Amino acid sequence: MKSLSKIWMDGKLVDWDEAKVHILTHALHYGYAVFEGIRCFPTTEGPAVFRLKEHIERFLNSAKIYRMDLRFSAKELTQACLELVRKNGVKSCYIRPIAYTGYGEMGLNPLKNKIAVAIASWEWGPYLGQKALDGGVRATISSWVRIDSRALPIQAKCAANYANSALAKMEALAAGYDEAIMLNSHGMVAEGPGENIFRVKDDILSTPPASSGILRGITRDTVIQVAQDLKIKFYRNDSTKEELYTSDELFFSGTAVGIAKIREVDGRKVGYNGFPITDKIRKLYDSIVHGKAKRYSKWLTPVSR
Numbered sequence: 001m002k003s004l005s006k007i008w009m010d011g012k013l014v015d016w017d018e019a020k021v022h023i024l025t026h027a028l029h030y031g032y033a034v035f036e037g038i039r040c041f042p043t044t045e046g047p048a049v050f051r052l053k054e055h056i057e058r059f060l061n062s063a064k065i066y067r068m069d070l071r072f073s074a075k076e077l078t079q080a081c082l083e084l085v086r087k088n089g090v091k092s093c094y095i096r097p098i099a100y101t102g103y104g105e106m107g108l109n110p111l112k113n114k115i116a117v118a119i120a121s122w123e124w125g126p127y128l129g130q131k132a133l134d135g136g137v138r139a140t141i142s143s144w145v146r147i148d149s150r151a152l153p154i155q156a157k158c159a160a161n162y163a164n165s166a167l168a169k170m171e172a173l174a175a176g177y178d179e180a181i182m183l184n185s186h187g188m189v190a191e192g193p194g195e196n197i198f199r200v201k202d203d204i205l206s207t208p209p210a211s212s213g214i215l216r217g218i219t220r221d222t223v224i225q226v227a228q229d230l231k232i233k234f235y236r237n238d239s240t241k242e243e244l245y246t247s248d249e250l251f252f253s254g255t256a257v258g259i260a261k262i263r264e265v266d267g268r269k270v271g272y273n274g275f276p277i278t279d280k281i282r283k284l285y286d287s288i289v290h291g292k293a294k295r296y297s298k299w300l301t302p303v304s305r
């Protein structure tokens, strides 16, 4: 990773190389951290952060679920993200706010530790690579079941959830695929390790409902709104893996990945007739995040403000 100039830590901008924590930081041992993944895109009017308000809201809700007192308001965190991007002086970047139990007491009661808050940013291309994005990715159904919300609150973007994601990701890579698709404990399609999933069949777009045990993605919400504006028929429904195999189109959505076509699931080709609906959505999504679709400019916060 190429270093940038600063990282925001508990209200102060510190030098990249100085942004360190103690080895006995509580969260490092017990996974008690919540975080966000946000993107800043280049637009004709300078860098702008996409759906910052919604990301900060989700961050605060994740913290609330885990009884973390962040001591910073939504307004302060929003300003901190913008100030950091300004200071680092890049046109586009990924922004990672994180709140975690700091150094203090070890043991399973996290409430004994002060919550530390940090925001880092770095330059990051599409998560699955531009080539994969253009040509589509090969996915496999994971043998790892997506975490059940009766075990861990899936709407909270907690570091601990990502151990489950990492197992699925490693399994997919080891089997020669680009990405995993995880089923929930009822055997229905949930999501990717760090992405939501959409399916097109007979010109109807669908995605698993929040009750299927998924993170309610902000890109997912964007796709849903955009599809409605494009007059694409849409519904939220559960699907089985067989329904994935027989889809006309499939794609992943997420801040890190963008909108990525899935061209194959477990050796079954998807997109025999191309990806016309995915392409339409992706084209509009790209113009929205780059500030070229004025109707959606409310979703972009200029960094320079």
Ligand SMILES: Cc1ncc(COP(=O)(O)O)c(C=O)c1O
Pocket: 037, 191, 192, 193, 194, 195, 196, 214, 215, 216, 217, 218, 219, 220, 253, 254, 255, 256
């Ligand atoms: C498990 C999981 N699902 C879905 C998503 C997509 O969410 P978003 O579109 O808000 O980035 C993410 C990324 O944050 C994720 O980690």
